[in-house]
Amino acid sequence: MRPMRPLRRTATAVAAASTMTLSLAACGALGVTGDSSEASPTKGNDITVGLLLPETANTRYDKFDYPIIRNKVQELTDKQGKVVYLNADADAKKQASQLQKMIDDQVDVILLDAVDSHAIADGVQKAKDAGIPVIAYDRLAEGPIDAYVSFDNELVGEVQGRTLLEAMDGGSGVDSSDKIVMMNGSPTDPNAKQFKAGALSELNGSVDIAKSYDTKDWKPENAQANMAQAIKSIGLNNIKGVYSANDGMAAGVIKALQAAGVTKLPPITGQDAELDGVQRIVSGEQYMSVYKSYPQEAESAAEMAVAKVQGHDIQFDSLTQDQVDSPTDQDIRALLVPVVALTQDNIKETVIADGIYQLSEICTATYKADCASIGLK
Numbered sequence: 525m526r527p528m529r530p531l532r533r534t535a536t537a538v539a540a541a542s543t544m545t546l547s548l549a550a551c552g553a554l555g556v557t558g559d560s561s562e563a564s565p566t567k568g569n570d571i572t573v574g575l576l577l578p579e580t581a582n583t584r585y586d587k588f589d590y591p592i593i594r595n596k597v598q599e600l601t602d603k604q605g606k607v608v609y610l611n612a613d614a615d616a617k618k619q620a621s622q623l624q625k626m627i628d629d630q631v632d633v634i635l636l637d638a639v640d641s642h643a644i645a646d647g648v649q650k651a652k653d654a655g656i657p658v659i660a661y662d663r664l665a666e667g668p669i670d671a672y673v674s675f676d677n678e679l680v681g682e683v684q685g686r687t688l689l690e691a692m693d694g695g696s697g698v699d700s701s702d703k704i705v706m707m708n709g710s711p712t713d714p715n716a717k718q719f720k721a722g723a724l725s726e727l728n729g730s731v732d733i734a735k736s737y738d739t740k741d742w743k744p745e746n747a748q749a750n751m752a753q754a755i756k757s758i759g760l761n762n763i764k765g766v767y768s769a770n771d772g773m774a775a776g777v778i779k780a781l782q783a784a785g786v787t788k789l790p791p792i793t794g795q796d797a798e799l800d801g802v803q804r805i806v807s808g809e810q811y812m813s814v815y816k817s818y819p820q821e822a823e824s825a826a827e828m829a830v831a832k833v834q835g836h837d838i839q840f841d842s843l844t845q846d847q848v849d850s851p852t853d854q855d856i857r858a859l860l861v862p863v864v865a866l867t868q869d870n871i872k873e874t875v876i877a878d879g880i881y882q883l884s885e886i887c888t889a890t891y892k893a894d895c896a897s898i899g900l901k
Contacts, residue, residue, distance in 0.1 A: 567632055567833045569604035573597050573826070574631035576622055578639045578663070578713075579614040581743055581772055584796055585637075586611075588818040588880075589662075593635065596826035605830065614741040616640035616712065623647040627654050632833045634658045635825055638665040640712040645852060657832050661825050664714050664850050670832060671844050672858040673825045675816045677715050680863050681722020683814055684767060684793040687865045688723075689730055691791035691811045692765045698730055702764040705754045706736040707747050707777055709769040714850075716742075719769050719795070727767065734758045739773055748776035755784045766792045771801030774810050797866050797875050802886055805868055807894045815866040815874045824859055868898045 575593055577585040594607040608631060612619035616639040626634055627650055634651055636658050638644045648667025651658050658665070660672040692698045704727070709716030716738070727733060735757060737750040747768065755763070760781070768774040771794035781789060791811035794801045804810035824843055831839035844857035866874055875881050887895035895901060 567835075569601035571597075571601060571605040571633070571830065571833050572629075572631045573605065573607045573829050573833075574626035574629075574634040575607050575609045575661075576619060576626070576634065577609070577611045577637045578619065579742065580611055581614065581741070582770065582796060583798055584818060589637075589822050592819055592822035593826045596823045597830060600826065600830045612639050614639055614710075614743075616643045620644060620647050623651065627651050627656060630654075631656065633829045635661045635829055636665055636669070637662045638714075641665045641714045642851070643712070657829075659825060659828055659832070660856075662715070662821065664848060664856075666850050666852045668853060669850075669856060671828055671840075672848055672856050673821060673828060673843075674715070674858075674860060675821065675863050676860045677718035678722035678725075680795060680814050680816075681719040681724070681769075682726055683722075683863060683865045684719070684769070684795065684812070685723035685726030687812045687867070688765050688767055688791055688793050689726060692731070700730060701732050703732045703734040703758055703762050704765040704767060705751065705758070705763060705777075706733055707750060707766060707768045707773050708736065708738050709773075710740060710742045711738040713742070716769060723767055723769075731765070734763075739769075742770060742772060744772045744776035744779075746776070747773035748780045751777045751780035752783070755780060760784050760786060763790055765790045768793050768795075770795040771798040771804075771810070771813055772796075774804070774813075775800060778804070778809055797880065799881060799885060802866070802871060802875060802881065803888075803891050805866065805871070806886060806891050806898065806900065808868075811867065813866045814863050816863050817861060817878065818880070819878070821861050824861070828859070868900075871900055 577589060590609050597605045597607050610622040612622060619639045634656055641663055644665050645667035648658050648665055648669055652668045657670040660669045662674050664672050689698050692702060708720045735754040739746050739750060766777050768777050774792050774794040777792055789809055794810055794813040797813045797815040801810060801813045828840060828843050843859055846858040846860050847855050848858045850856060864874060876883055887900060
């Protein structure tokens with residue numbers, strides 16, 4: 525595994541990682557053990573971790589992030605610690621109220637996945653003033669956060685863009701006049717900007733980006749409406765590929781194409797390896813997704829939160845060996861987790877091998893023949 529090196533970036537660190545996500549323990553990050561001799565713990569095991577997640581349109585938050593963080597906190601605290609979880613349903617004002625409630629309830633530490641990274645900055649400052657550490661989770665929030673854990677978001681976009689170009693090649697090369705549509709994520713999500721920047725670093729000069737949309741709240745129905753507009757403007761048969769920033773929006777893109785009467789879907793990207801997305805990859809409707817090891821990200825966040833509250837600085841430092849900058853703060857301690865392109869070729873080696881899904885969950889009766897045709901059995 526490449527060593528984690530200090531970085532100063534306005535959004536994320538660009539990593540040369542094309543391998544599967546690797547165990548932090550193999551790098552020594554999670555292997556550090558601590559006791560009270562390392563620091564003066566501010567809390568024992570009876571800690572309360574506040575977890576603020578941004579929305580439910582993406583199934584990962586309820587299915588993976590929350591239960592993984594909850595279970596890891598329990599494990600690290602001899603089952604004495606607890607996680608208080610609130611979801612904002614893509615409403616920035618609601619999340620601000622939820623953050624204030626956690627401050628009022630005097631939780632010990634907050635893991636924050638911001639709906640709107642800029643709007644939440646005042647709330648982060650209020651938590652800081654109340655002596656409550658805030659760790660930005662998955663999205664880099666503004667304000668005086670104590671640390672940040674996420675995936676290498678520019679690399680996500682690069683992987684998506686590069687894989688889309690490979691899919692469009694088809695053995696005959698990609699023409700710079702080939703028209704594509706870019707379906708980017710929410711303009712209030714800093715990750716979306718990073719995905720977009722990474723993708724553009726691969727796509728610019730190689731294809732004609734005929735239409736590009738920043739999709740409100742990441743909602744599939746908004747992506748579907750945007751795609752219907754793009755089809756009218758460009759022409760159904762002129763669209764050679766679609767960059768979709770995540771799997772949910774890819775579903776909306778596909779619905780729009782099918783409603784317009786497409787006979788053969790162009791290659792379409794995605795992200796998050798949602799079950800529906802993996803099944804669309806199996807059936808050939810969606811070309812790829814980006815697989816991100818949620819257990820690695822979520823368990824690391826739980827480790828960071830517990831170490832921060834208990835004053836175990838050696839553990840905390842070992843987990844945050846990168847640095848990032850936000851629009852308001854510099855040299856934020858960070859952990860950036862690598863990613864991998866998920867296609868028909870490596871489903872077994874990624875989401876199945878990591879226990880994200882069982883083969884039976886993917887290869888249901890509807891997809892059994894498709895699974896067999898790609899050797900997934």
